[in-house]
Amino acid sequence: MPILELHHLRKYFATQKAVEDISLTIERGQIFGLLGPNGAGKTTLIRMITGIFYPDQGEIIFDGKRFDPLNDIADIGYMPEERGLYKKMKIGEQTLYLAQLKGLKKADAMKKIKEWFIKFDMYSWWNKKVEDLSKGMSQKLQFVTTVLHEPKLIILDEPFSGLDPVNTNLIKDEIYNLAQKGATIIFSTHRMEQVEEICDHIVLVNKGEKILDGTVNQVKQDFKENLFSVGVERIPAGLNSNMPFEVVSNKEQSLVVRIKDGNRPNDVLQYLLQQGAAIRSFNEMLPSLNDIFIRLVEGTPTSRQFQNVNA
Amino acid sequence: MNKILLIIKREYLTRVRKRTFIISTLLFPILYMLLVFGTGYIAATTKxxxxxxxxxxxxxxxxxxxxxxxxxxxxxxxxxxxxxxxxxxxxxxxxxxxxxxxxxxxxxxxxxxxxxxxxxxxxxxxxxxxxxxxxxxxxxxxxxxxxxxxxxxxxILTSSRLSVKANKINDPNANGDTAAGIGFACGFLIYFIILIYGSQVMTGVMEEKTSRIAEIIVSSVKPFQMMLGKIIGIGLVALTQFLLWVLFMFAIYNVTKMSGGAASSSANQFIGSIQKIFSSVNLPLVLSCFAFYFLGGFFFYSAIYGAIGSAINEDIREAQSLSFPVTMLVIISIVIMTTVAANPTGPMATWASIIPFSSPIVMMARIPWGVPDTVPWWQLTLSMSLLVAGFVFTTWFAGKIYRTGILMYGKKPSWKEMIKWAFRRN
Structure with missing residues (x-):
């Protein structure tokens, strides 16, 4: 049973069709990438999932039942892109307060806070105020407050922004850890290399609509352009238009070729061998998510235009 | 419900523990005394x-x-x-x-x-x-x-004179001057509390919005609970401060009574005049009405101040321009209140003490004159029920604006837009 199903969600604002008919399914234990350019409607979508906004239309099924914001938000942890904590409040007290708001009992919350603070080496911060922390430190604190109540669904909006590589790895390991323990993670970001590394499944949203949905590998296969890179000792001389492939780029000792329709990689190799080329390497070149992202989003205006919505 | 309690507790404790609260609680009575006695002294000596x-x-x-x-x-x-x-x-x-x-x-x-x-x-x-x-x-x-x-x-020519003194038939102790004085004091206290603590609600909401904690809180509790918790928490802070002042007053009164018993005639006079004031009004009624109008007025206005706080961004000038009409209502109430002393049963005083926006201040200035002689029971009941209806309405209205405003960044909305938010579905 999937943890979350969205059916035909729609949310219009006065001047924006923020989300226009989005449906998707997120399986339990998945690390799910929610991608899209600025202003695509990701935040609105997330706010509907976290019960902050009501959808105008459509249905949210959470954990097999119709989403009931009042009770179900205890099972959701949300870390917004704009980080927020009470600046003047002591860190220990604040973490306890936020945990209790999520429905944890005081003693229970204390125990968990201590575990996390020790794990993240934050125990000495207890009586400090948030305004005393650096950006990276408050980021770690924000992460702890998000996952402390052991939510079934964790939504992280740009969780690594402002973190150094050491802390990035620390959080990344925790994300894997939580997923392994059965939590589902929705991961929203613009950093495609992180998505490729972390996510199992991605959805790309643009202008309020879903334009791509699949596993990372599947998506890459779907968007491959039959490009192969061939490493050779010496570029063979007899390259002409009758070949089973065309040459995209030609640098010394390395060719990038596109296989023509109806041919297979073997045909390329066969041809090159016949030409007497000494082959050193042969690799399929799959597009990066970055390329796919740019290709899909390119051509649409870089920022959304205001429009009048009659709804 | 449990979550509202948590929010109330946080709002209350963070404020009461602040140094500014302790200092202002101690300083206000001292400054007030200085103001009253100081101006009298200066006026007397600089003739x-x-x-x-x-x-x-x-x-x-x-x-x-x-x-x-x-x-x-x-x-x-x-x-x-x-x-x-x-x-x-x-x-x-x-x-x-x-x-x-x-x-x-x-x-x-x-x-x-x-x-x-x-x-x-x-x-x-x-x-x-x-x-x-x-x-x-x-x-x-x-x-x-x-x-x-x-x-x-x-x-005979100089000393033989006729004088006229007002007397209430069924209450010979009553005194129009003390009634007016107590009424003024109550009205002004409510005025200060609405302005000071109302703007605290506003800046508290602004702080949550600008520090972006609002989005985290509303993913845990409903915006309405968040707003209500804040208003109640701050209201309790105001009540605490007020009760501390009352306590100080009783302490000072008792100390002067004990120490000044025989020592000085001025202390005796002071005690005598206080006892006379207390005996000339229905103290339990005035106090319980004060508590009611104090809380009612605070809730009525602070909800609106909370809504304003949710609608604006960091800029304090935006806050001032949006809250100006609301502050004007409070100031108009105090102006109306000053006319009560001249005519506590006039149409202006009567209507202003029934309509919710001015009733907390104006009605409190009328009550010491006597219930039910000056303020009939029907007026008091109507005024109280309208105030309850009024703050239920402003809280509902503010809650609607708050829910939209707290997550909205960018341009400052106008009052017209905010009213549109309030009457939109969802």
């Missing part, structure tokens, strides 16, 4: 004693007469001018050592005359009146002598 030259042609205001008056009435010094020096005094009284001069022509004792106090600097009319009454004391004796009235008859 101007004018030195005026009398250039007399009538012969009634000669040196011995004026000297006698100067010893009896020290509010001014009247000096008969040397006939030779009159011209130099007229050209520059200050150089001659006077604040001004009065030329008295030959007078007809039956008609009197109007005199002019000439001076280079301006003189308050109250000071001129003091001098006039001093001259009239002399003038009275002149008239008495001319009419042949002897000393015993003069005493």
């Amino acid at each position: 101007q004693v004018l030195r005026v030259a009398i250039i007399d042609a009538s012969g009634y205001f000669n040196a011995p007469v004026l000297e006698k008056q100067n010893t009896l009435d020290k509010s001014s010094v009247l000096v008969p001018a040397d006939p030779g020096a009159a011209d130099s005094i007229k050209t520059d009284p200050q150089k001659a050592g006077f604040d001004g001069y009065i030329v008295i022509p030959s007078l007809n004792w039956k008609t009197g005359d109007s005199l002019v106090l000439q001076s280079k600097k301006s003189i308050a009319s109250s000071n001129a009146a003091l001098i006039a009454s001093k001259l009239n004391t002399v003038w009275d004796e002149v008239k008495n002598e001319k009419l042949g009235i002897d000393a015993s008859n003069r005493a």
